[in-house]
Amino acid sequence: MKVTRIAYSARLNPGKYAALVEQARRLGRVRSEVWQRYGSILGVGSGLRDRQVRDRWLADGTHLSFGVLANAWKETVRDAMADIGANMEAAKAEVRRAISRRTDDPVQRKRMFAALQAERWAQDPFLARQMRKHWKRGRNHTRDQIVVRADNYNTVVDGCGRLWLSVPGLQRRQMVKIPLSTTVAPTGTLRLILRGGRVEVHYQIDAAQMRSSQRPCGDRTVGVDKGYTEALTDSDGQPHGAGLGVLLTAESDRLKERNRRRAKLRSIANTAALRGDHAKAHRIKVNNLGTVKRDRQAARHRARVRTEIFRAVHRVVDKAVTVVAEDLTKRFAGRKKLGKNINRRLAAWTKGITAEALKSVSERRGSALVPVNAAYTSQACHRCGRFGRRSGDRFHCTRCGVVWQADVNAAINILHRAGDPDIALHTPHHRVKQILQDRTDRHRTRLPVQDSSPATAGRRANHPNRSAMSNE
Ligand SMILES: [Zn+2]
Known part of the structure; x- marks a missing residue:
């Protein structure tokens, strides 16, 4: 897994900052262009990848109007195409939910999930309709970022031990040197975000390769x-x-x-x-x-x-x-x-x-994270399973006659969900409610049978009469 690290510029001079802002502004136009052309169902329907977009723009001269160095706009195209891809994946998550609602047939579901995965949704009328519904046409909002490829920058430590990051400017061989407030050099692809006169240098490192001074987990x-x-x-x-x-x-x-x-x-x-x-x-x-x-x-x-x-x-x-x-x-x-x-x-x-x-x-x-379905975990009593009343941070169970601390009650319910045979991660909300109700109802109807005291038997015998009367 990757973790994002951020290094900050330290007392960057305004002239350099302004130059970076100008570069980011121009790259923002590149992003807008990518979104404009490929950010919709139609654009992605054409199935282009970022490399093909680059080749096409190089061939037809689109790139000449950008006014930035080649590597800068090419990386930006790649980044924007990845954003569009993420935008589409978000829509697909909604469509998957719609598929689950539409059919219970495992064969049908599998076919549609596969079509979605392999970008063949356009051929299926239902999937195409759902994609159009959930995939709202996106627009570029990013005008303050510069993506720098790993082989396009370098770092130097000066005589005072300060770390300097040199990134390409708007002209060839004119690097912009940014003083950083850290001594740990960033690695890999960099995303420079310009905010409030300061440069944030975002980069990713492997969690596994991190200096491991981490305590071991519990048991x-x-x-x-x-x-x-x-x-x-x-x-x-x-x-x-x-x-x-x-x-x-x-x-x-x-x-x-x-x-x-x-x-x-x-x-x-x-x-x-x-x-x-x-x-x-x-x-x-x-x-x-x-x-x-x-x-x-x-x-x-x-x-x-x-x-x-x-x-x-x-x-x-x-x-x-x-x-x-x-x-x-x-x-x-x-x-x-x-x-x-x-x-x-x-x-x-x-x-x-x-x-x-x-x-x-x-x-x-090194601990394991087990995600569970948390539906109704804050509304049911962890001891008897009945739905109770929550007010503020208290949870009141009328059956047990106990007030629990609401968050603790929920945490215990969540713990129990991990071993719950009926409630899986994606069991729908209303099903969970039904299951919980069935459990407590079963519990209730079973009780009088176990308890054979005459009083209970008498009350049970009265039941049919009462309901008959209320029906009249
Ligand atoms: Zn209870």
Whole structure:
């Protein structure tokens, strides 16, 4: 498995930064061109690969208008085609779900899954229709990135021990030298992301080849429930990453307040512009509505949350050789409805980070991650299986007459799902509910038979009469 590492530029001079921004802007046009031509059903229907696109553009002179070096636009074409591919795969996940809903016949399903996999969906009317439905035409939004191939850059350590990264500029043999804030040289293909006057150098390394100062994992099997206040709660009742809730709430409040203020300033600027006071409108835009500080604060917050979540996962792996968790890789249903609700957006985002942390820490430390179907794990009592009432962080089971800590209850249910003979990873939500209800109903009807006290027998005998009466 690959892990992404990020190196940052340190006190890069504005001239160099501006040159990189210009290069990224031009490469953004290349990306837009790729999306424009190949980002739709029709484009991919043509079945072109990035190499063929490159050859075609070289032949017809398209590349001459880009104004960048050959390697730069070629890598960008490859990167954009990969983005389009990922976009299509996301649509395919939806279509697979649609196939499962359409038919129960294993032969039919297999045929359609195979057709989807082998890009033969265009020939099947149902698949083609589904692909058109779920594959919304994408558009390029990336104008601040430069992809640099492994053999196109070099790194040097200067006399003061500072690491310099040299990447190609807009002219041949004119490298842009970027001072980095780390002494670990990046390797492989680099993705330079230009944000707020700083260059982020993203690159990937093999998790297996990482300096392994990692502690070994524990020896137990532990279930975990992801949360908002704590990053994780395990089935022993232990919370991990308890600082997450405070971090997220503070950030959410801060964003709401800032967005409110920015909206106010924007309206002042608009009013000024309408009045003809363009100087004032411009001043506000430049001095008060900039993005440099905002983006830097956002990056800092993201880093803090990641640290908290990764630390929580490490604590769990300290004691577990097997971690049972909700399958977090499933795409978030109703993603589009999140809209401007900052809290829910943050929650959805932390879910992704938690998924990443569980996967990468498990792989690095040698524990196994077992994804399970988490449907109704927070709504059923882990002891009797009945649906209970959840209010806040408490879960109340009327049958047991016990109040559990809601996250702990869920974590134990999740742990039990790993060995559940009836509920598999992809068992649909409504089936899970049915299975859980059947279990408790069976339990209930069996009870009076075991209990032969006269009182119970009497009540049982009354049942038919009562129902007969209610039918009248
Ligand atoms: Zn119960």
